[in-house]
Amino acid sequence: MQAEDSSRIQWRTAVADPHTGDDVVIRGYSLLDLIDHVDFVSGIYLVLTGELPTEPRRRMLDTMLVSIVDHGISPSSAVARMISASGVPLQASVAGGLLTFGDIHGGAGEEFARFLSETVAEVEAGPTTPEGWTATAERIVTGHRAAKRRIPGYGHPQHPNGDPRAPRLVGTAARLGVAGPHVALALALEAAIERSGSRRIPMNIDGALGSIMLDIGLDWRHARAVCMIARTCGLAAHAVEETVRERGWRGIPFDTVDYDGPAPRPLPGRYVTAAGGAA
Amino acid sequence: MQAEDSSRIQWRTAVADPHTGDDVVIRGYSLLDLIDHVDFVSGIYLVLTGELPTEPRRRMLDTMLVSIVDHGISPSSAVARMISASGVPLQASVAGGLLTFGDIHGGAGEEFARFLSETVAEVEAGPTTPEGWTATAERIVTGHRAAKRRIPGYGHPQHPNGDPRAPRLVGTAARLGVAGPHVALALALEAAIERSGSRRIPMNIDGALGSIMLDIGLDWRHARAVCMIARTCGLAAHAVEETVRERGWRGIPFDTVDYDGPAPRPLPGRYVTAAGGAA
């Protein structure tokens, strides 16, 4: 709905309009129609991109979301559980867990997706054959090695032989026919990294998710969003489990802590007055 | 995986185990199998409840999630956008927006679901005919009116004639054959409220979601979780849109603020020393 007095407007949005009589408009569609006819994963795609997905893109997004729905006790779920144990409502636990999706954990995919997105946008002016991606990847790997910078999206501390979810997702992308230039570049980078060094550093889940997301039409800014949508589920399950199974307040075991600050020392003389009162 | 030295254990969980060679176990299932064969909505149900859903329950949960995927500019999205406008990473904006899912906004469903869950658990010892639910509902409405307490799950400030999403969801529950005692009680309460007062106060989205969730096997503690899983999508879309379309820092228009505290006044004499320095 168009506001009548434009001087009052503080918010502009193309996502949804709840002020449409007895319905809500989501990206132009009736929410009541969506309720009756459209599935949640398509709804996610619609809300993020503005359009409904093709069926192969919908299936790909569905598969990606499944792949990150939970990962057991990790920094994010540990935080959610510690907050939950302190007696707060569920949303605070989940919000706290999501705060860990920083540049290292959930945010690495964003960094990689942005990098892929910008590189592909540059390259696609010319012809892009498999050989073309190989050449581009060689150039990038050489440049990063010279600058001693790490390429995000490859390697996993817990899975030296590779996170098995990554090839599974790339395989699904190929089978569904949605793999495009970003997956091609991501695979070319994996090969170039292996050739450039003494060992294979396989694409990790961030690399797989980041490249496939771009090929199904999401923006690099949505990489972190997709991780958060999926993991909100896992974080909520952990927070509720903590409430139901544990006894509340979760102390830190004292023998897991090493205090290595100054040894006990007296206050400087100026603080200790004859009267003994606070300064 | 069972930890070997039980004195080291700080965390217990039945949700997932990421330490299983080249796979992750989610509620007993291989994550690689889930990636290949199971959809995201079933994954949500599995992570929350511990078991995979029947097809009607899966479709019902899918429809519920669609119904709350976004609601335009609301308190939660306004908060997410204001945080986003201040130059922070996406997860902080989404986390801030989720914090609004308090007892009034997203949490009302939890309160209603808990109330329904406890009432049904009590009642189900005996026979539960439609007349039985009507009698139970009459008793509850009378009790609440006597105590001047509001029954959550009914009425909506923006939709006096009823939030149209509610009957749509209840209708889907009936069509899919998943409506059970909790929906029966919720409908009986709606009727009893109408009979007890001068006007109809229709079930709202919290009432519909809360009762249906219980009938498809979720716990009342998951009511807020389902809202958060769906809305994380909308909050992320708003936070990204704010970044892409707006110019950053979002000030509060000065003429929307009314300061009604003490009028300007001088400091008490004891603070203003001859020397003029801080006390």
Next chain:
Amino acid sequence: MQAEDSSRIQWRTAVADPHTGDDVVIRGYSLLDLIDHVDFVSGIYLVLTGELPTEPRRRMLDTMLVSIVDHGISPSSAVARMISASGVPLQASVAGGLLTFGDIHGGAGEEFARFLSETVAEVEAGPTTPEGWTATAERIVTGHRAAKRRIPGYGHPQHPNGDPRAPRLVGTAARLGVAGPHVALALALEAAIERSGSRRIPMNIDGALGSIMLDIGLDWRHARAVCMIARTCGLAAHAVEETVRERGWRGIPFDTVDYDGPAPRPLPGRYVTAAGGAA
């Protein structure tokens, strides 16, 4: 400043007015005057209560804030450090840590302060001698024991002989002459609890802070605020220390986790189609 078109007003506040030419008004006082003449602790008291404190009240609040400025590795600082380790800006780490100030940790003082505040308000209609407080305390302890409810503010899991900070703060309150009816009742409760059971359960830091706060003129709703103001300092120190000293991403040691969910199991037959594709 009074807004001119009242229909535009969305915000009302008596805390501060930043729209006053080249100054900001804080509770009626010029911020420039406060900068020149008033200390931070008085500023905290002013912002929370609306008035500047007397000198004894200022010193008491100062001492209370010192007493909770940090507590080493605790749930709140552990959360702040885990979030910090995931590569996020400082404010997200501190915000996450503050989320743990729930009903169990930082919020217990609020519960106790509210309880004291309401009890004293009730009682003060009549005469309140030391014997009066003893009688009131006996009645409360008996009532709580009958209802099997715990009185907040007493006992500490880590300090069975009593948190030493509590008597120190109560002693300071007596010395500064600010102890009033709320401290009197809190001490009477400590004595009544000891008489009613087999052992002494000393007042803890929440009990001391909660009762003294009320006697220096703060509202029970500010109990949690005082804890948060002090601890924001400690949380920031921990978050920065994590960034400077540790190596980033903080994994959960796998042998501290016990997965006790379902053992590995195959997917139900309906998910595994001949074609092997996702359902």
Next chain:
Amino acid sequence: MQAEDSSRIQWRTAVADPHTGDDVVIRGYSLLDLIDHVDFVSGIYLVLTGELPTEPRRRMLDTMLVSIVDHGISPSSAVARMISASGVPLQASVAGGLLTFGDIHGGAGEEFARFLSETVAEVEAGPTTPEGWTATAERIVTGHRAAKRRIPGYGHPQHPNGDPRAPRLVGTAARLGVAGPHVALALALEAAIERSGSRRIPMNIDGALGSIMLDIGLDWRHARAVCMIARTCGLAAHAVEETVRERGWRGIPFDTVDYDGPAPRPLPGRYVTAAGGAA
């Protein structure tokens, strides 16, 4: 306390040790001693830097904290109030408000402080006369203009003639004798910016706080922390005021919103099956 089995250690800290019998050690000092003899502002300095401050540094930090204790309805307090209005505990409102201390709002001081800190560290190898700072400032301003980059710490959208708090703080720093190389460089930059352009762009509060903090011995990583410690007070006051004075749930006035997404449109044909059910 030194942990006995080093393989169990997960946390290392030099901030505080709560496991010292009936006391807590803060940076080597007894917390009970601090309670009796040391003020809160000195405690903040101690926790952040590891040492107690000199008296002039303490007074300077005190004054800086006062200057930012509240700023009325701003993005941070608006967020805290919107979260508070949705029925959540105080810590969630304050945490949400703090999340806005991003690179634009509270974080600008960090950026400036880091920049000053690195520049001064570089320069101080040689002689640093007033003329030296002028030359350094000229070089920086010229470099930033060439690169079309903005120098943080100067200019304020609401105060074109300069935020009056900034010169007040710089004046206090001079009077207390704590102004050093960082303030000198910050003032030289202000002068160089004025000479390089057509008008004066005065140092803002971030510039004043950032430069003075460094001169009193804080790290640039603490710039955001100092803002947060002070403003936690203001945010708590706003969150409590919202709870006490307003009526709960704070809707977004519909005429302040402009939906400019796609006009209402029917679902694509593939979603609307003959049976009308969800796909």
